[in-house]
Amino acid sequence: MTFEERLRACAAAVEAHLDARLASFPDTGLASAMRYAVTGGGKRLRGFLVLESAALHGISERDAIGAAAAIEAIHAYSLVHDDLPCMDDDDLRRGKPTVHKAWDEATAVLAGDGLQSFAFELIADGSLPAERRLELSRSLAVASGASGMAYGQALDIAAETAGEPLSLDEITTLQAGKTGALIEWSATAGARMAGADIGPLQGYARALGLAFQIADDILDVEGDEAKTGKRLKKDADAGKATFVSHLGLDGARARARELVDEAIDAVSLYSAQAVYLKEAARFVVSRET
């Protein structure tokens, strides 16, 4: 199976699980908005990282799929709230109207809230020992909350209010929260499921998360809106400091390549088993969407 095939297979498995579990909610605009936000698209990189790190530790897809679906529900909730008029005010996401455009703002707030709760429902599922599922749930709450993803978002808002461009260190801290925390949780989830050392996957994920964000900044400058399905050049238009504004396009590309090498080195102890994780590191800096 090529890396692209494995990524698509993981996405399909996550999508099917989300679909089946969403069916248990009473049929309202809220349930429709949640389904709209969390299904039907996306690379499912976070879900892939969960399933792949699980496979690396001998955990079956059946035992890991709840956690993979949960992280995608958290990711989807963060996008719905991030797109709100009071946040990034975006009309398009993956080429479709954002939730507050397709419904309304109140439904978008609630859909995000409901998706976060849904994630903590999903993660309690399955047949792994209860203490492992509890640890997944606890660590997911930490990664999502006010010292993880929400912390990164808060730094982003504070930077906009302050009006002064952030330093490279500040951007790195911001991104470690905003996108890094969920990526790190995803890549270490398999080790948590097995009660194994999360260290090597943590090193991998930190390099991968940063490479991912640098690639995002590069895409924002030279990407194709028709391919990404979202508004680009937002950062430059807003005068925001990014990895590209600090390092230049070539510098940013070089830094991303270094980080890919770091990520690959971090999982070298898994040898051939980690082939898809290594390819994922190359993939995040070469993607067009």
Add this chain to the structure above:
Amino acid sequence: MTFEERLRACAAAVEAHLDARLASFPDTGLASAMRYAVTGGGKRLRGFLVLESAALHGISERDAIGAAAAIEAIHAYSLVHDDLPCMDDDDLRRGKPTVHKAWDEATAVLAGDGLQSFAFELIADGSLPAERRLELSRSLAVASGASGMAYGQALDIAAETAGEPLSLDEITTLQAGKTGALIEWSATAGARMAGADIGPLQGYARALGLAFQIADDILDVEGDEAKTGKRLKKDADAGKATFVSHLGLDGARARARELVDEAIDAVSLYSAQAVYLKEAARFVVSRET
């Protein structure tokens, strides 16, 4: 200890736990907004129900305090989001500016999000067996989400959009989600901690939750804004159907009294031990705030 003293003691214990655990977050506007929203006020009825139902099952305050703090974090998040301009658009809560007034809308969205994550962190704490804590976490996610509290909120939004007043049955369903789900979770939490039958406490909580909401509707009509610290007569101004608009003030009072009796009957098997729960049922229909 009188009921009022017990209620205040529970509130103080929950407040102290929240305070201590909030200190672990990086110091940002987000952390301040979360602290502002979740500490410094409120009767902590939900936290009391958790601690009291735990005591009824021989579970110590130390083992139950994480769950009590968690439900208050969920309740606080729901109020922050409910007060947003796109939802109820309220400027005051417990006599203080709401979070989006004291900070801004983006911070209010994030603070609610962060408080929800915080709840799932808090609930994983403690020394109860992992499967019990996992079950508390799972059931809290269900109670908060798109078949519980968020479902009730969605029905509320749909009713406003439709513009037609709800029937008594529809209001009952709406409230069973919007306020009932968290109250039911709180009152059954102690039984879940002990692996005991949640049936009697579920019966108690369903009657209590409905009585609570009827009392709220009565307060909205004849309450004192200086005491409640929030805007009143909102429902009548909006032409919204309530228990009072359907039953009249006297009819609503009579129904609330019936429900108090039902709640008390439901926990009669616990005999004298459930004295505070019984007094809580009387309290929710006599409160002035």
